[in-house]
Amino acid sequence: MSTGLIIALIVIVAVVVVVAAVLAARARNRPGGQNLKRRFGPEYDRTVARHDGDAKAAERELAARVERHGDLRVRPLEPAERERFEARWAAVQEHFVDSPREAVTEADALVADIAGALGFPDGGQYEEQLAALSVHHGHHVHGYRRIHHAAQTAGQDGTGGGTEELRAALLEARELFDELLGAGHGDRNRQRAAIGAAPTRADAAAHADDGRTRTDH
Known part of the structure; x- marks a missing residue:
């Protein structure tokens, strides 16, 4: 066998090995079932349902998302931006005590605003913004879906859910807000505890009514 033929065979084998490696890498990176489950977490199960x-x-839907x-690059927030968003969430939390329905509407807008500031699609394109968030925050994106639904139904003649339902929606939205903000777990737990413990005017009125009822009996 001539030297030229040996070199040609070596080159062919090398090319085959390289092509096989590239195809294997593409197969690993292709969003298949297991990869999608890992990436989207509970969002995968919700989409199947x-x-x-x-x-x-x-x-197919998740792969299209x-x-x-998938190539979206998040823009880091400046310290001043972080502080403004944190202050807005604190205001939402305080507002929830007196006006739960208005507070969830504000929280919905706040999540949309911080997502937009990070480089996700604009909040005016809710479905597309939600889809983009699900790709990068699949484990918490349902908090946005839930708070958005609560905000959309909050003013519909009392059909927008009770105080506890709104409180739960706000807490779940907080999970996504914290992930977007990059807040520490300690801060998040304190905020969650504060929201969970904060009585609303409706709570106070209910307790007062209970007290009057017991007194009457």
Whole structure:
């Protein structure tokens, strides 16, 4: 066998090895079922449920989200921006005591604003912003969906859920807000405890009514 033929065979084998390695890497990175489950977490299960258990249809939707938003680069917040967002959330929390329905509307807008500031699609495109957030924050994105729904139904003639439901929506939205903000777990736990413990005017009125009822009896 000539030297030229040996070199040609070596080159061919090397090319085959390189191509195989590239294809294997692409296969690992392609958003398949297991990769999508890991990436989206509970959002994967919710999407499957929304497709009536059709995992393939759900995976096509989730893969399309990754295709559209997977390369999104988050813009870090400046310290002053972080402080403003933190102050706005503190105001939402305080407002919840007197006006739970208005507070969840403010929280919905706040999550949209911080996501937009980080480089996600504008809050005016709710569905697209939600899709982008799900790609990068799949484990907490449902908090945005829940607070948005609460905000949209809050003023519909008393059909927007009770105080406890609104409180739960606010707490879940806080999980996503903290992740977007990059807040420490200690701060988050203190805020969660404060929201969970804060009585609303409605709570106070209910307790007062109970007291009057017991006195009357």
